[in-house]
Amino acid sequence: MFSCGKRREQRGEDLYTSVHAMAIRSTVVDMEPTKHVPLQRPQQQQRKHSVFDGEILKSELKSIGVKPLHVLTIWTYVLRHVDTEAHDVPGLPHAAVEMVKEKFSTLTSHVLTQQTSADGSTTKLLIRLQSGQSVEAVIMRHDAGAGKYAGGPRQGGPRATLCVSSQVGCQMGCTFCATGTMGLKGNLSAGEILEQLVHASRITPIRNIVFMGMGEPLNNYKSVVEAASAMTGRCFSLSPTHITISTVGVVPRILSLPNDLPGVNLAISLHAPTQELRSQIVPTSRAYPLHKLMAASIFYQKTSGRSVLVEYVMLAGINDSEEVAKELGELLKDQKVVVNLIPYNPITTSTFKPTSQEDCTHFQRILRENYGLRTTIRQEMGQDINSACGQLVVGQTPEPPASSLLHVVDIEELCKE
Numbered sequence: 001m002f003s004c005g006k007r008r009e010q011r012g013e014d015l016y017t018s019v020h021a022m023a024i025r026s027t028v029v030d031m032e033p034t035k036h037v038p039l040q041r042p043q044q045q046q047r048k049h050s051v052f053d054g055e056i057l058k059s060e061l062k063s064i065g066v067k068p069l070h071v072l073t074i075w076t077y078v079l080r081h082v083d084t085e086a087h088d089v090p091g092l093p094h095a096a097v098e099m100v101k102e103k104f105s106t107l108t109s110h111v112l113t114q115q116t117s118a119d120g121s122t123t124k125l126l127i128r129l130q131s132g133q134s135v136e137a138v139i140m141r142h143d144a145g146a147g148k149y150a151g152g153p154r155q156g157g158p159r160a161t162l163c164v165s166s167q168v169g170c171q172m173g174c175t176f177c178a179t180g181t182m183g184l185k186g187n188l189s190a191g192e193i194l195e196q197l198v199h200a201s202r203i204t205p206i207r208n209i210v211f212m213g214m215g216e217p218l219n220n221y222k223s224v225v226e227a228a229s230a231m232t233g234r235c236f237s238l239s240p241t242h243i244t245i246s247t248v249g250v251v252p253r254i255l256s257l258p259n260d261l262p263g264v265n266l267a268i269s270l271h272a273p274t275q276e277l278r279s280q281i282v283p284t285s286r287a288y289p290l291h292k293l294m295a296a297s298i299f300y301q302k303t304s305g306r307s308v309l310v311e312y313v314m315l316a317g318i319n320d321s322e323e324v325a326k327e328l329g330e331l332l333k334d335q336k337v338v339v340n341l342i343p344y345n346p347i348t349t350s351t352f353k354p355t356s357q358e359d360c361t362h363f364q365r366i367l368r369e370n371y372g373l374r375t376t377i378r379q380e381m382g383q384d385i386n387s388a389c390g391q392l393v394v395g396q397t398p399e400p401p402a403s404s405l406l407h408v409v410d411i412e413e414l415c416k417e
């Protein structure tokens with residue numbers, strides 16, 4: 001899909017961070033951080049499973065003759081008492097206590113640093129996994145009631161979206177994305193994905209989840225499906241419509257998604273309307289060519305009944321001309337999609353340049369007026385975190401966004417039918 005990442009060396013260990021969503025990335029980087037708060041320290045030496053690796057926990061409980069429903073007993077308790085070890089959960093059958101103590105930990109990851117933007121809208125968590133690798137999760141707070149929508153007042157109040165990582169690194173190699181230069185360093189377990197939500201929920205209530213952090217979620221399909229299913233289950237209780245899975249186009253997994261995760265939103269990082277152009281920007285499109293990706297997207301639209309978010313990073317002189325806008329319009333017209341145009345933020349590992357705001361607006365106007373496509377631009381939406389394909393802005397200080405965060409439209413509004 002579309003992530004971005006950066007690599008840093010810190011304390012002798014590789015530290016990889018990435019955000020799949022370019023918009024998310026820039027949400028984080030565009031603002032002056034106000035604090036770096038070291039949080040919990042790693043406590044365990046021995047590697048254990050996360051208690052939120054529900055399938056493993058179920059299987060282990062079954063193997064000792066304990067009913068798997070005690071997964072819910074454990075989760076319900078530890079979500080209220082995160083500092084409790086899972087084996088201390090009241091009501092846990094005696095036979096389970098030793099097994100859980102030996103094999104599971106309430107949290108296998110810890111928050112290494114917490115950075116909050118100057119205006120308080122965004123908090124970036126750097127999370128250290130027990131492998132020693134790190135990933136980012138980003139909390140984005142929106143005031144849904146601020147600004148206007150379709151000429152009228154917006155509905156709703158403050159709410160928060162969490163961008164989670166699904167892999168350390170990424171093998172997809174998108175040319176505008178720093179993470180793509182890293183290669184794949186590892187898949188996160190379902191528990192490690194869920195722990196990002198647990199950490200974030202200790203800071204603010206989370207209403208929406210976007211799988212737009214580091215990695216291609218559909219390349220870690222089993223863990224992502226398990227984690228997203230748990231998010232909509234009895235303990236985390238999020239609505240499936242508040243979860244968005246983003247992909248650069250892993251076609252077979254797009255086809256299975258409506259069955260495996262009914263009701264969730266799909267975002268596709270498209271970036272080009274022709275196979276020839278797309279293969280220059282997204283190398284994996286050679287394996288999953290555009291016509292197959294479009295067929296999978298239409299299948300998803302029809303099967304799920306939901307719109308697909310189409311993410312489109314605007315690269316000056318590459319994919320932002322009037323002609324390309326018309327090709328994109330022709331490709332997507334009559335489809336149930338929302339197009340999200342994302343101005344590119346330059347990174348040191350790429351020679352791409354950002355499209356001007358004027359050209360972005362012209363591109364948008366063509367899609368809207370000539371093809372009737374619902375189209376948003378990140379600048380117009382403020383720090384529109386929802387959908388972009390990742391790009392890492394390393395070691396630079398971009399200009400602050402022109403628009404106020406008070407005018408943010410979040411993933412929830414983009415996903416409204």
Ligand code: SF4
Binds near residue numbers: 004
């Ligand atoms: S290389 Fe592509 S798929 Fe992978 S994180 Fe970057 S943008 Fe997403």
